[in-house]
Amino acid sequence: xxxxxxxxxxxxxxxxxxxFSTVCFDFLESVFYCIVLVSVLITCVFTQMxxxxxxxxxxxxxDDKIIIRKMCYTPKNGDVIAISRGKNFDxxxxxxxxxxxGQTIKIDSALKFVEVNGKEIDEKAxxxxxxxxxxxxxxxxxxxxxxxxxxxxxxxHSADSRVEDVGLIxxxxxxxxxxxxxxxxxxxxxxN
Numbered sequence: 001x002x003x004x005x006x007x008x009x010x011x012x013x014x015x016x017x018x019x020f021s022t023v024c025f026d027f028l029e030s031v032f033y034c035i036v037l038v039s040v041l042i043t044c045v046f047t048q049m050x051x052x053x054x055x056x057x058x059x060x061x062x063d064d065k066i067i068i069r070k071m072c073y074t075p076k077n078g079d080v081i082a083i084s085r086g087k088n089f090d091x092x093x094x095x096x097x098x099x100x101x102g103q104t105i106k107i108d109s110a111l112k113f114v115e116v117n118g119k120e121i122d123e124k125a126x127x128x129x130x131x132x133x134x135x136x137x138x139x140x141x142x143x144x145x146x147x148x149x150x151x152x153x154x155x156x157h158s159a160d161s162r163v164e165d166v167g168l169i170x171x172x173x174x175x176x177x178x179x180x181x182x183x184x185x186x187x188x189x190x191x192n
Contacts (some may be wrong), residue, residue, distance in 0.1 A: 011142075047175065048182075049082055049092060054161065055152030056080070056094055057128045059191065065183035066191070070176035075100050075148045077116065080191050082175040083150070085166070093142075094178060095150035095160050095169075096126070105149045107139040107162070126192075128154045131155040146171050 003032040003175045051064040058064065058078065068082045075081060075097045084095040099105040112131070113120045132155075139162060143149050147168040152158025159166050181187050 002019050020089040045069065047082075049094070049178075051094060052091055054157050057094070057154040057157075059096075059126050059153045060178075061093060061187065063184075064181050064187060065184055066178050067180040068177050071176065073176050075171065075174060075177075077121075078192075080178040081150065081169075082178055083173050084153075084175050085168055085169075085173055092175065093150075093160075093166070096150055097147040097148050098151050099143050099162070101143050101145045101147055101171075103140060103149075104142050126153045127153040129156060143168060145158070148174075152185070 011170060047068045047070055049062045049066055049068055051062060051066060054062055077097055077100060079097045081095060081097055083095060098121070100112065103117050104115075107113075107114070114123065114131075115121065141149075147170055149161040150166075150169050151160040151162065161168055178191050181189055181191060
Protein backbone atom coordinates (compact mmCIF):
# COMPACT_ATOMS: atom_id res chain seq x y z
CA UNK A 1 0.00 0.00 0.00
CA UNK A 2 2.80 2.44 0.79
CA UNK A 3 4.56 1.61 -2.40
CA UNK A 4 1.68 2.58 -4.65
CA UNK A 5 1.19 5.99 -3.03
CA UNK A 6 4.90 6.66 -3.13
CA UNK A 7 4.97 5.93 -6.84
CA UNK A 8 2.18 8.41 -7.55
CA UNK A 9 4.09 11.24 -5.85
CA UNK A 10 7.22 10.48 -7.83
CA UNK A 11 5.25 10.54 -11.08
CA UNK A 12 3.90 14.03 -10.23
CA UNK A 13 7.43 15.29 -9.48
CA UNK A 14 8.80 13.68 -12.64
CA UNK A 15 6.23 15.62 -14.70
CA UNK A 16 7.10 18.98 -13.06
CA UNK A 17 10.16 19.87 -15.24
CA UNK A 18 8.13 19.18 -18.38
CA UNK A 19 5.32 21.53 -17.34
CA PHE A 20 7.79 24.22 -16.25
CA SER A 21 9.60 24.14 -19.60
CA THR A 22 6.28 24.37 -21.46
CA VAL A 23 5.24 27.44 -19.44
CA CYS A 24 8.67 29.05 -20.02
CA PHE A 25 8.50 28.34 -23.73
CA ASP A 26 4.96 29.80 -23.98
CA PHE A 27 6.07 32.91 -22.10
CA LEU A 28 9.15 33.41 -24.29
CA GLU A 29 7.07 32.88 -27.42
CA SER A 30 4.62 35.59 -26.26
CA VAL A 31 7.48 38.00 -25.53
CA PHE A 32 8.95 37.34 -28.99
CA TYR A 33 5.63 38.10 -30.73
CA CYS A 34 5.23 41.29 -28.67
CA ILE A 35 8.72 42.43 -29.70
CA VAL A 36 7.95 41.71 -33.37
CA LEU A 37 4.63 43.60 -33.14
CA VAL A 38 6.21 46.63 -31.44
CA SER A 39 9.05 46.63 -34.02
CA VAL A 40 6.55 46.63 -36.89
CA LEU A 41 4.54 49.44 -35.28
CA ILE A 42 7.66 51.53 -34.68
CA THR A 43 9.03 50.92 -38.17
CA CYS A 44 5.85 51.26 -40.24
CA VAL A 45 3.29 53.22 -38.23
CA PHE A 46 5.09 55.44 -35.70
CA THR A 47 8.48 57.02 -35.17
CA GLN A 48 9.90 59.24 -32.47
CA MET A 49 11.82 62.49 -32.79
CA UNK A 50 13.52 65.02 -30.60
CA UNK A 51 12.58 68.66 -31.15
CA UNK A 52 15.65 70.77 -31.97
CA UNK A 53 15.37 74.53 -31.59
CA UNK A 54 12.72 77.04 -30.62
CA UNK A 55 10.75 77.46 -33.87
CA UNK A 56 7.65 75.67 -32.51
CA UNK A 57 7.48 77.30 -29.05
CA UNK A 58 5.18 77.33 -27.11
CA UNK A 59 3.60 74.21 -28.63
CA UNK A 60 6.87 72.26 -28.62
CA UNK A 61 10.02 73.03 -26.63
CA UNK A 62 13.64 72.29 -27.46
CA ASP A 63 14.46 68.66 -26.51
CA ASP A 64 10.80 67.54 -26.30
CA LYS A 65 10.50 63.90 -27.38
CA ILE A 66 7.52 63.39 -29.67
CA ILE A 67 5.74 60.54 -31.47
CA ILE A 68 5.02 60.91 -35.19
CA ARG A 69 2.25 58.93 -36.92
CA LYS A 70 3.60 57.98 -40.36
CA MET A 71 0.99 55.79 -42.07
CA CYS A 72 -1.81 57.07 -44.30
CA TYR A 73 -1.30 60.74 -43.53
CA THR A 74 -2.65 63.60 -45.64
CA PRO A 75 -1.78 67.09 -44.37
CA LYS A 76 -4.57 69.26 -42.97
CA ASN A 77 -4.50 72.91 -41.96
CA GLY A 78 -3.35 73.30 -38.36
CA ASP A 79 -1.55 69.93 -38.12
CA VAL A 80 1.96 69.85 -36.68
CA ILE A 81 4.11 67.76 -39.01
CA ALA A 82 7.62 66.34 -39.24
CA ILE A 83 9.41 67.03 -42.51
CA SER A 84 12.43 65.27 -43.99
CA ARG A 85 14.45 67.66 -46.09
CA GLY A 86 17.64 65.65 -46.52
CA LYS A 87 19.48 67.70 -49.13
CA ASN A 88 18.59 71.13 -47.71
CA PHE A 89 18.93 70.44 -43.98
CA ASP A 90 20.92 68.13 -41.77
CA UNK A 91 17.95 67.56 -39.45
CA UNK A 92 14.21 67.08 -39.67
CA UNK A 93 11.92 70.10 -39.50
CA UNK A 94 8.79 70.27 -37.37
CA UNK A 95 6.25 72.90 -38.45
CA UNK A 96 2.51 73.67 -38.54
CA UNK A 97 0.55 73.30 -41.80
CA UNK A 98 -1.00 76.65 -42.71
CA UNK A 99 -2.31 75.88 -46.22
CA UNK A 100 -2.54 72.76 -48.40
CA UNK A 101 -2.68 72.16 -52.15
CA GLY A 102 -5.13 74.39 -54.01
CA GLN A 103 -5.52 76.86 -51.14
CA THR A 104 -4.54 80.52 -51.39
CA ILE A 105 -2.21 81.82 -48.68
CA LYS A 106 -1.84 85.53 -48.02
CA ILE A 107 0.43 87.14 -45.45
CA ASP A 108 -0.10 90.90 -45.32
CA SER A 109 2.62 92.94 -43.62
CA ALA A 110 0.59 96.16 -43.53
CA LEU A 111 -2.53 94.67 -41.91
CA LYS A 112 -0.54 92.04 -39.96
CA PHE A 113 -2.55 88.88 -40.64
CA VAL A 114 -2.35 85.46 -42.23
CA GLU A 115 -5.24 84.51 -44.48
CA VAL A 116 -6.17 81.21 -46.14
CA ASN A 117 -8.75 81.26 -48.95
CA GLY A 118 -9.75 84.81 -48.04
CA LYS A 119 -10.34 84.09 -44.32
CA GLU A 120 -8.04 85.32 -41.57
CA ILE A 121 -6.92 82.34 -39.49
CA ASP A 122 -7.13 82.53 -35.70
CA GLU A 123 -3.72 81.57 -34.37
CA LYS A 124 -3.89 82.97 -30.82
CA ALA A 125 -4.09 79.48 -29.32
CA UNK A 126 -0.62 78.45 -30.48
CA UNK A 127 1.47 81.51 -31.42
CA UNK A 128 4.23 82.34 -28.95
CA UNK A 129 4.02 86.08 -29.69
CA UNK A 130 2.62 88.34 -32.40
CA UNK A 131 4.54 88.06 -35.64
CA UNK A 132 6.88 90.95 -36.46
CA UNK A 133 6.49 91.78 -40.12
CA UNK A 134 9.19 93.42 -42.18
CA UNK A 135 8.04 96.25 -44.44
CA UNK A 136 8.46 94.15 -47.58
CA UNK A 137 7.07 90.86 -46.30
CA UNK A 138 3.95 90.13 -48.26
CA UNK A 139 3.14 86.69 -49.57
CA UNK A 140 0.27 85.81 -51.82
CA UNK A 141 0.18 82.52 -53.63
CA UNK A 142 -1.88 79.48 -54.50
CA UNK A 143 -0.28 76.34 -53.08
CA UNK A 144 0.38 73.96 -56.00
CA UNK A 145 -0.78 70.35 -56.10
CA UNK A 146 1.32 68.03 -53.94
CA UNK A 147 2.64 70.81 -51.68
CA UNK A 148 1.77 72.59 -48.44
CA UNK A 149 2.75 75.89 -46.82
CA UNK A 150 4.15 75.57 -43.27
CA UNK A 151 5.18 77.96 -40.52
CA UNK A 152 6.64 77.63 -37.03
CA UNK A 153 4.54 78.70 -34.05
CA UNK A 154 7.40 80.94 -32.90
CA UNK A 155 7.07 83.01 -36.09
CA UNK A 156 9.79 85.51 -35.25
CA HIS A 157 12.37 82.72 -34.89
CA SER A 158 11.35 80.16 -37.51
CA ALA A 159 12.76 79.21 -40.88
CA ASP A 160 9.66 78.02 -42.73
CA SER A 161 7.79 78.36 -46.04
CA ARG A 162 8.23 82.13 -45.89
CA VAL A 163 11.95 81.75 -46.60
CA GLU A 164 13.45 80.48 -49.82
CA ASP A 165 15.69 77.89 -48.14
CA VAL A 166 12.59 76.02 -46.94
CA GLY A 167 9.84 77.11 -49.32
CA LEU A 168 6.77 75.00 -50.00
CA ILE A 169 6.90 71.46 -48.64
CA UNK A 170 6.34 68.50 -50.97
CA UNK A 171 3.90 65.93 -49.61
CA UNK A 172 6.60 63.29 -50.28
CA UNK A 173 8.89 65.09 -47.80
CA UNK A 174 6.36 64.80 -44.97
CA UNK A 175 7.27 62.06 -42.49
CA UNK A 176 3.96 62.30 -40.64
CA UNK A 177 1.83 64.08 -38.08
CA UNK A 178 3.21 64.85 -34.62
CA UNK A 179 0.56 63.79 -32.14
CA UNK A 180 2.14 63.16 -28.72
CA UNK A 181 4.82 64.65 -26.48
CA UNK A 182 6.05 61.75 -24.33
CA UNK A 183 9.07 63.32 -22.64
CA UNK A 184 9.81 65.20 -20.40
CA UNK A 185 7.16 63.67 -18.19
CA UNK A 186 5.83 67.03 -16.99
CA UNK A 187 4.97 67.90 -20.62
CA UNK A 188 3.28 64.63 -21.66
CA UNK A 189 0.22 65.52 -23.77
CA UNK A 190 -1.40 65.24 -27.17
CA UNK A 191 -0.43 67.86 -29.75
CA ASN A 192 -3.26 69.88 -31.27
